[in-house]
Amino acid sequence: MLQVQNLSKRFGGSTAVEDLSFTVNAGEIVGLLGPNGAGKTTSIRCIASLLQPTSGRILLNGHDVAENPVAAKRALAFVPEVPNPYEMLTVMEHLRFVAAAYRMEDELKNAEEILTRLDLWEKRNELGASLSKGMRQKLACACAFIHQAQVFLFDEPLIGLDPKGMRELKSMIMERRSQGNAILISTHMLDTAERLCDRVVILNRGRLIAEGTVEELHQKLSSGADVTLEDMFLQLTEEVPA
């Protein structure tokens, strides 16, 4: 569903992502982990076509993003790290706008349920400019869930959400997994990643340093079952020479 093949991204003389390859299959949640500056957001922005890769290939639902951008983007829903709603559109108008852009007006029948679950139904007539940080995050998630994407990209989706919002968003993400969607989530919340993700991809200094299920990481590091993903993450990211 999502294939990242030999992705590299350089900014001037510095390399943010180097020869990164991984796959997110249908019905799978993959966590994209790494310390600050590891290249998570750069990778996600390349997948979402907001940055042009220096080299490499990205396929969304079988469509090459560079060769067939419209079909590729049609398969994708993206929630950025810092959502920027349109100041002069209401919450409901954002959903109408997304549904119209993707020619999926029928999907608006789900708007009340999605907005209610994210505690935004009461705010449906309020302007983007008036929303709090957490509400903006929830609106970006609502816009992602309104259309029938096959691949979901979330960049730090839980930051700024209240506990109920976090729980609801995790449930909505798991529902999408059970519907066969491919989901990539960048996060620093390793306890959440351990519970939510089927596999993790760990980056450090732009390179993939480990990939697999938590059990596979245990085998790689010969660690006991009492060792957490956080312990393994710290061991792996501190091992890498400068």
Ligand SMILES: Nc1ncnc2c1ncn2[C@@H]1O[C@H](COP(=O)(O)OP(=O)(O)OP(=O)(O)O)[C@@H](O)[C@H]1O
């Ligand atoms: N527009 C840019 N111009 C130059 N360098 C950039 C740009 N965007 C990112 N970088 C650099 O690329 C590297 C990777 O940054 P990126 O934002 O992808 O990391 P990250 O893993 O998402 O970090 P964080 O956890 O702090 O959000 C960093 O060294 C960063 O300074």
